[in-house]
Amino acid sequence: MGCDIHVHLERRDERGRFVEIPQVPDEYPLGVRNYSRFAFLAGVRNWANIIPLSSPRGLPHDVSATVREQSDEWDVDGHSHSWLTLHELLTFDYDQPLLFREGGRDPRCTEATYRELLDEEFLSELRDLQASGVARVVFWFDN
Secondary structure (H helix, E strand, O other), rough: OHHHEEEEEEOOHHHOOOOEOOOOOOOOOOOOOHHHHHHHHHHOOOOOEEEOOOOOOOOOOOOOOHHHHHHHHHHHHEEEEEEEEEEHHHHHOOOOOOOOOOOOOHHHHHHHHHHHHOOOHHHHHHHHHOOOOOOEEEEEEEE
16 A cells, blocks of 8 residues: 655745645645655655654644644544645755664665755755745645
8 A cells, every 4th residue: 555645835924824825736746655755754654764854743733724624634544744844844954874763774775865865856846845935844644
C-alpha cells in the first residue's frame, strides 16, 4: 500500500491570521509521492534512515479553518501531521552531508547530501512557493 502526502499552503491575511492559499489541482507543489521527500520533511517512509528536517509537529495551533476541516475529514486515516515555514525550508543547508538516525545509513542510500537525496525540482518548487507568497506549508500523510 502506498503513502501520499496532503499539502496545504498558507499565508497571513491583512489581520495576521493564517489562511489557506487555494491550489490548482494540476499544480500541486510538493505533493508528489516521493518517499525521499517524505523522509526529509517528517521522517515518514524513511527508507534511508536519515535525520529529517523535523519530526512531525502536529497541526499548528493557529492553522486556518479550511485546513483544519480537511484534516478532520481524514480522521484516523491521516497521520504524521506537521508544518514547516517556508523560511525553514529555504534556509536549510541542502549541501550538507546526510545525517542518519541510530542504526546508520541504509545500504540502498548512495546519496551524499540532502540535495542529492531530494532533487532540483523540490528546490525549484520552494522558490516558486516563495514567489507566490506562501508563509507556511501544512501537511499530513495517508496510507
